[in-house]
Amino acid sequence: MNDEARPPEEERRDAATGDTEPGTSPTGSGETEARPGKPDPGVRAEAIRILAEVERGAWSDRLLQSRSRRFEDPRERRFLNVLVLATLRWQGALDRVLAPFVHGGLARLRPEVRAALRLGVAQATVLGKQPAIAGDTTVSAMRALGGPRPAGLVNAVLRQVFSGDVPEPDPAATIPAWLHRRWVLRYGKERTERLVQAALRPARPFLVARPDRGGREAIADALAREGVETRPARRHPWGLVVQKGAPQLTEAFARGDFLLVDEGAALVASLAMPADGQAVADLAAAPGGKAAILAQGETAGIVALEIFPRRARNLAALLAERAPAGKAAAVVADATRPPLPAERFGTVLLDAPCSGTGTFRRRPEKRHRVRPEDIPDCAKRQARMLDAAAPLVAPGGALVYAVCSLEEEEGIGQARAFLERHPEFVPVDPAGVLGHAADGLVAEEDGIPYLATRPEDEDTDGFVAVRFARRAG
Numbered sequence: 001m002n003d004e005a006r007p008p009e010e011e012r013r014d015a016a017t018g019d020t021e022p023g024t025s026p027t028g029s030g031e032t033e034a035r036p037g038k039p040d041p042g043v044r045a046e047a048i049r050i051l052a053e054v055e056r057g058a059w060s061d062r063l064l065q066s067r068s069r070r071f072e073d074p075r076e077r078r079f080l081n082v083l084v085l086a087t088l089r090w091q092g093a094l095d096r097v098l099a100p101f102v103h104g105g106l107a108r109l110r111p112e113v114r115a116a117l118r119l120g121v122a123q124a125t126v127l128g129k130q131p132a133i134a135g136d137t138t139v140s141a142m143r144a145l146g147g148p149r150p151a152g153l154v155n156a157v158l159r160q161v162f163s164g165d166v167p168e169p170d171p172a173a174t175i176p177a178w179l180h181r182r183w184v185l186r187y188g189k190e191r192t193e194r195l196v197q198a199a200l201r202p203a204r205p206f207l208v209a210r211p212d213r214g215g216r217e218a219i220a221d222a223l224a225r226e227g228v229e230t231r232p233a234r235r236h237p238w239g240l241v242v243q244k245g246a247p248q249l250t251e252a253f254a255r256g257d258f259l260l261v262d263e264g265a266a267l268v269a270s271l272a273m274p275a276d277g278q279a280v281a282d283l284a285a286a287p288g289g290k291a292a293i294l295a296q297g298e299t300a301g302i303v304a305l306e307i308f309p310r311r312a313r314n315l316a317a318l319l320a321e322r323a324p325a326g327k328a329a330a331v332v333a334d335a336t337r338p339p340l341p342a343e344r345f346g347t348v349l350l351d352a353p354c355s356g357t358g359t360f361r362r363r364p365e366k367r368h369r370v371r372p373e374d375i376p377d378c379a380k381r382q383a384r385m386l387d388a389a390a391p392l393v394a395p396g397g398a399l400v401y402a403v404c405s406l407e408e409e410e411g412i413g414q415a416r417a418f419l420e421r422h423p424e425f426v427p428v429d430p431a432g433v434l435g436h437a438a439d440g441l442v443a444e445e446d447g448i449p450y451l452a453t454r455p456e457d458e459d460t461d462g463f464v465a466v467r468f469a470r471r472a473g
């Protein structure tokens with residue numbers, strides 16, 4: 001079964017996981033460097049098709065990766081990425097611009113028509129095209145895709161929208177109103193504005209080099225020979241920040257010389273990096289970025305659990321490629337009932353399924369999928385997983401809990417409640433584990449120090465991670 005044809009149930013459950021697949025992110029596609037020139041109208045038709053499929057539940061990164069291949073010219077591939085990602089990021093605000101002009105409301109339209117209208121307004125506003133050109137190109141794309149009737153409707157609406165001054169889309173409207181209110185309450189107005197702006201930027205490509213392939217300098221040199229410029233990451237010994245080029249299109253990527261992951265995710269893996277010779281359990285491990293980084297360390301072995309069989313298969317393949325034979329195993333299992341022995345693991349990582357509100361840069365459609373009830377639902381599941389994780393940790397060992405969510409109930413609130421239920425654990429200051437790599441990223445609430453990666457300042461996903469030590473006796 002391919003990714004685009006997943007059963008709706010699995011897709012719905014995936015939507016609450018906040019995961020990012022290593023190597024499948026479109027963010028290294030040169031999105032920020034698009035010089036579209038004169039792209040074929042087919043690119044816009046493909047963009048409309050992808051946007052409509054995303055509305056029906058598909059993920060844009062997977063579609064962009066497969067559909068980009070239809071275009072030979074790299075400028076067209078980049079332009080396709082720009083169109084789709086900008087429209088998805090700005091969707092809430094584009095809908096506000098469109099709403100007064102759509103009789104009966106946008107909701108009654110077919111997804112393709114809605115997608116075309118959004119694309120038209122996105123081109124004329126956030127992408128800086130002249131409205132007449134934005135309108136004409138969108139209408140021809142809609143005609144190519146759906147015939148004259150939907151194209152006529154798109155034409156009529158866009159003409160009206162563009163007949164006066166085109167209103168600027170409001171950045172605040174790109175985040176669902178209920179979530180925006182939550183952020184203002186928790187983070188204040190000024191920081192919320194910066195979080196909103198961060199969610200409108202492309203995710204910065206970051207990679208973690210394999211130390212057994214000559215180290216990051218050798219890999220940086222190999223990438224440079226293929227036109228990809230990088231600089232060493234300040235916070236990660238194997239990390240490279242991509243400054244120019246598309247690392248996922250290189251031979252070095254095909255050889256598996258590095259993983260494409262978010263820098264925040266790499267830091268969480270560092271926080272969970274075990275001491276030499278310890279056994280590690282990663283309880284919610286797919287797609288496997290953190291498990292693969294941990295496998296690069298000096299562990300005795302890693303067992304990686306994942307509840308979905310297809311994801312577990314991909315995870316197994318990744319670990320087989322990364323870890324020496326016999327050192328890592330992927331197991332299909334439910335982390336609320338882990339089939340693992342008690343008190344045997346020096347390190348347990350629970351990178352729990354969550355609402356994913358810290359990942360909007362990387363997964364722009366996530367903001368349209370998250371619902372208010374996801375947050376208490378995820379929090380309940382996380383608490384069950386934490387309770388199941390605790391007995392696995394050996395005395396003196398560590399439990400690292402992480403979520404890519406900005407919501408209190410899933411992050412520090414969860415840690416606080418865990419410590420109340422489990423007095424056998426104490427929180428550990430991440431700075432003591434990570435040293436300077438944690439500079440500026442350690443917060444403390446209720447006496448619990450934790451790692452908080454910050455999309456608004458650091459251009460990473462927003463992770464909250466807490467390291468708990470199990471008392472020795």
Ligand SMILES: C[S@@+](CC[C@H](N)C(=O)[O-])C[C@H]1O[C@@H](n2cnc3c(N)ncnc32)[C@H](O)[C@@H]1O
Pocket residue numbers: 014017018019020265283284285286287288289290291305306307308311333334335336351352353354
């Ligand atoms: C946030 S993602 C983990 C990301 C991963 N640690 C990485 O670095 O690539 C959470 C994962 O947990 C899986 N999951 C959800 N519920 C689970 C459960 N009850 N038991 C095990 N895995 C679960 C999801 O399918 C998803 O792959």
